[in-house]
Amino acid sequence: MNDIDIELICVRKTYGNNLVVNDINLAIPKGEFVSLLGPSGCGKTTTLNMIAGFQEPTGGEIRIRGRNQAGVPPEKRNIGLVFQNYALFPHMTVAENVGFGLKMKGTPRAEIEQTVRTALKSVHLEGLEARYPKELSGGQQQRTALARAIAPRPSVLLLDEPLSNLDLKLREAMRVELKEIQQQLGMTFVYVTHDQEEAMAMSDRVVVMSGGVITQEDKPEHIYNAPRTSFVADFIGKSNIFAVSLRPAADDRQEIVINGSSIALAIAADQPKVATAKFCCIRPEDVRVVGNDVSAKDANVLDGTICKTVNLGAHLDLWIAVDRDIMIKALVRSSRSNQLKVGNPVSISIAPAAIRLLAE
């Protein structure tokens, strides 16, 4: 139990009749980078605020390093927090901002200076000690906020969508850097975001939330490859999701029928058994556009018409109508774009193993 940093036990939060967080259970081991991922209103920020101590849970228990935090105010929790809008102290220099936490702890001045220097170095802000927040760029403010949060060496760092105010290039660079800093410090990071790419890129574990409950928690690649529900499949990455029904096929195998159409698809035999499968998920990159030389024996081959193409640079997004109301999205290399014009007939193949059944 000693290496569990944060533990949420049946944590619930209601505002009046509004259930925001519904009996969440979560254990975060020391040194793990965990993302709370979900659309706005899913309860992820409320969960973060409860861990920080700004909101008290209505029910359940939050433990930090094994100790129940009920009634413990934020300033006594030894937690770091990076805000979405950074919330830097406008009347203090970068160095004063970063040293604030240590000053509050009564750290000697020389030691504060030393630690501030180290913290600023780790976020590459050396030389900006005397600047005021107003004189910094958005990226520099973000780094200052990060340095301020890590300088007092909290055991846990909470990050509330810290990259969402940066432009794309900087955001992508910061993802890599954040992960590096986290690994260097060996600090537990709890990262709240609605951006699935961010969560996938940095996390050791992704906790997908929706409607106040945890829908799925797993390693990023598992979440992507094996979503448990249609919500997760839809929220994480792109996917084709169809309502389906199961039916037995020849040789003891099973196939699915996409509801409201005549399309039947064979599914892999080793597909985890989902007795009451209601949906299936097919990733666009698993949909292959094939020429006349269909050789994949096991593949489900469908004929369709290209309805829409979107050029993404290296890749091409295709919308292919395979039946009256059934549209399948495919992701192909752009090098083939001259054959793939709107209105052209096309054959696609979907490997049975690429079809995932979802219970809900």
Add this chain to the structure above:
Amino acid sequence: MTIVATDSPAAPARRAFTLRGYVPLFPPFAVLLLFFAVPIGMMIGISVQDPKTSQFSMASYQRFLTDGLIIAGLFRTILMSGLVAICVTVMAYPVAYFLARSTSRWRAVVFALAIAPELAGVVLRTYGWLIILEDRGFVNDALIWLGFVSSPLPLAKNLFGVVVGLTHVVLPFGILALLTSIQGIDPNIEKAAQILGASRLSVIRHILLPLSIPGIVSSLLISFTMAASAYATPALLGGARFKVLATMIFEQIMFYINWPMAAVMAIVLLVLMLAITFAGGRVETRLHKKLNI
């Protein structure tokens, strides 16, 4: 007046319809000129007349500077206004903070209660305080009945009574001045300080107070000038002995029919308030720069 003077026509070569652009400004200028600049000019004119002969004379200015009673009145005005400014700002701060931060349903009620006193006239409220504070008033009756004192405490007809009454009158303005300033401080900044280990007191000292200095300065300024120019409250709650410039001006006009002396006092009061406002503005700008807000 200076505004009117600096309103020089711009070079027509640069902008063709300069004069037309200023047309909407004429009515307010006219009003200001007629009801502000002209009376002040007349007041200055009266102040340099001899009270008896109406000849040019600086006698009234001379008397102001040499008459101990008048100088005492000036310092009493400064003391009273300063105390009111401090009392108002100290009392308004927690209310303004609550109003700026609260999301509770009581916010609207507190806001209404904070502003409601302004709906009753100053005279009405001042009489209210007189009933509470005078020798046979509510507070003294209660204290005597409870046996805390044997004879009434001097709560009215002195500095204490006037400061209490004026604080009540001016408080809503202090609240509004501070409210605007505190609302401009991002609540996350306080949260950030808190999670970094700052106690409630440290947040106030290191974050809230420095960042709300503009609001504190404007609350002090508004309270000071309102207190210094108030007439009814010091007249009623101050009694015959507690005289400030505002009540002394009234006396000079009504009892002594000494218009030049009244004009000099009014000018001193005006200069005092201009000086305070200017100094406050300077302090604020400098702190603004220093605080980077």
